[in-house]
Amino acid sequence: MTTTESTPTAAAAPMTELLAGGAYDPVQAEETITALRVTGTIPEYLDGRYVRNGPNPIGPVDAATFHYFMGDGMVHGVRLRGGRAEWYRNRWVRSTDSAKALGEPAPASSGVSVAANTTVIQHAGATLALVEAGGSAYALTDELETVGVWNFQGTLPGGYTAHPKLDRATGELHAISYRFDRPGRVQYSVVDPRGRARRVVDVPVHGSPMVHDMGLTQGHVVVLDLPIEFDLGRAMRAVGVPPRIIGPATRVASRMIGRVPMNGRLADLAASRLRNGDMPYSWAPQHPSRLGVLPREGSGVNVRWFEIDQCFIFHVLGAYDEVDEDGRVRAVIVDGVRYDSVFDDDAHGPEGLTTRLARWRLDLVTGKATDSTVDDRPQEFPRIDERLLGNVYRYGYATGLAPDTGFIDGRIVRYDFQTGQATWHSLGSRVEVGELVFVPSGPDAAEDDGVLMGFVHDGETGADRLELLDAATLESVAQVHLPVRVPHGFHGNWLPS
Numbered sequence: 109m110t111t112t113e114s115t116p117t118a119a120a121a122p123m124t125e126l127l128a129g130g131a132y133d134p135v136q137a138e139e140t141i142t143a144l145r146v147t148g149t150i151p152e153y154l155d156g157r158y159v160r161n162g163p164n165p166i167g168p169v170d171a172a173t174f175h176y177f178m179g180d181g182m183v184h185g186v187r188l189r190g191g192r193a194e195w196y197r198n199r200w201v202r203s204t205d206s207a208k209a210l211g212e213p214a215p216a217s218s219g220v221s222v223a224a225n226t227t228v229i230q231h232a233g234a235t236l237a238l239v240e241a242g243g244s245a246y247a248l249t250d251e252l253e254t255v256g257v258w259n260f261q262g263t264l265p266g267g268y269t270a271h272p273k274l275d276r277a278t279g280e281l282h283a284i285s286y287r288f289d290r291p292g293r294v295q296y297s298v299v300d301p302r303g304r305a306r307r308v309v310d311v312p313v314h315g316s317p318m319v320h321d322m323g324l325t326q327g328h329v330v331v332l333d334l335p336i337e338f339d340l341g342r343a344m345r346a347v348g349v350p351p352r353i354i355g356p357a358t359r360v361a362s363r364m365i366g367r368v369p370m371n372g373r374l375a376d377l378a379a380s381r382l383r384n385g386d387m388p389y390s391w392a393p394q395h396p397s398r399l400g401v402l403p404r405e406g407s408g409v410n411v412r413w414f415e416i417d418q419c420f421i422f423h424v425l426g427a428y429d430e431v432d433e434d435g436r437v438r439a440v441i442v443d444g445v446r447y448d449s450v451f452d453d454d455a456h457g458p459e460g461l462t463t464r465l466a467r468w469r470l471d472l473v474t475g476k477a478t479d480s481t482v483d484d485r486p487q488e489f490p491r492i493d494e495r496l497l498g499n500v501y502r503y504g505y506a507t508g509l510a511p512d513t514g515f516i517d518g519r520i521v522r523y524d525f526q527t528g529q530a531t532w533h534s535l536g537s538r539v540e541v542g543e544l545v546f547v548p549s550g551p552d553a554a555e556d557d558g559v560l561m562g563f564v565h566d567g568e569t570g571a572d573r574l575e576l577l578d579a580a581t582l583e584s585v586a587q588v589h590l591p592v593r594v595p596h597g598f599h600g601n602w603l604p605s
């Protein structure tokens with residue numbers, strides 16, 4: 109890639125300080141605001157909601173043990189229609205425990221009560237707050253109130269994922285799900301356009317890995333089997349097991365997990381003890397790093413594993429099948445953000461880590477994987493025009509990470525894989541940009557004809573806004589100014605009306 113430069117913005121403070129009075133500090137009020145100041149012009153084609161999820165603990169947390177990934181889920185949404193910003197709303201997702209903490213009746217539960225704090229999607233007419241690791245998905249109203257647990261009409265009772273992939277040709281959602289009490293396998297599911305699982309396939313993996321994302325191509329599913337594993341000792345400490353018996357208790361429990369069914373009440377109890385506390389997963393250097401290629405309609409025995417250099421991947425930018433001139437699929441290409449290691453000694457969440465955008469080519473003929481660097485500048489939250497999911501894409505986008513802290517800063521990057529150009533663009537020296545999602549100007553618009561949308565924090569003024577950028581030029585199109593703070597979170601999506 110050739111690169112146009114931009115300077116990294118001011119370094120942020122450590123996560124503990126950002127959580128206390130900084131841009132990650134949770135808010136403690138739910139707001140509905142209809143008078144919103146807008147600068148620029150909101151495109152008329154935008155009719156829907158931008159909704160983003162993230163951890164936002166209810167009440168104070170213990171700074172000594174709080175892991176940023178573990179807080180109660182809060183969704184923040186902005187409704188756009190007819191060139192106007194009609195409202196901003198933020199709402200906690202009412203899981204069993206968060207409803208209890210708010211003094212409200214808990215929604216009927218049919219799964220483990222982990223905070224649904226990671227993303228929001230729209231499928232089968234429902235707005236869904238999602239999380240991984242066996243936690244229930246929750247359905248929300250158009251106004252972001254929690255309706256209750258969503259288990260795909262009883263077809264997927266064991267939790268889902270925060271990174272399902274929608275195949276626009278079929279309207280089906282593809283997902284890889286995992287749970288600590290189902291070691292040795294992950295679950296590949298395909299949910300039909302009406303919201304029911306039509307396929308559920310177990311795929312064997314090593315141990316009990318965290319599997320945050322996946323790849324989907326025209327013909328294959330890419331499974332990430334990488335070295336972060338469920339850490340039973342850490343989980344025991346987090347739920348309050350006395351240190352002197354953690355050793356023997358871990359040995360007994362490790363023999364039971366996966367053999368003795370974990371009933372809902374026990375799993376719920378463990379989850380509620382972990383709420384707003386420590387993360388029971390850690391770096392597991394003995395775990396191999398490998399990518400599995402499974403034919404979409406294959407079963408677990410059909411997966412082909414490709415060993416790669418040790419690393420972790422939270423997020424895949426995109427994946428596609430490489431086809432030769434005779435139309436045969438020769439390789440699977442996976443682009444993703446690569447960490448050398450993570451959750452090693454970072455008690456409060458990823459901090460001070462270096463990432464890069466990498467490309468893995470999984471050669472189906474030789475069985476070998478090769479890894480190359482697309483861009484060695486630290487970044488996260490990679491996204492493409494998701495109309496192209498599973499196919500070759502020309503453009504990709506990501507948010508820059510400050511090289512010294514590993515936290516998001518004020519830069520974004522646009523990749524043109526056809527010309528090999530990486531364009532880094534700064535939104536300001538004290539600005540912090542969250543994940544940006546691409547929204548096309550119409551169903552048949554060209555790949556970069558549309559806007560990039562996401563929440564932006566201005567460290568100079570302390571003000572937050574929803575920013576709309578021209579995806580082709582990265583220039584600002586419109587800004588919806590928010591009179592309240594929107595703490596940084598994880599993932600958002602444009603949910604069209």
Ligand SMILES: [Fe+2]
Binds near residue numbers: 598
């Ligand atoms: Fe994610």
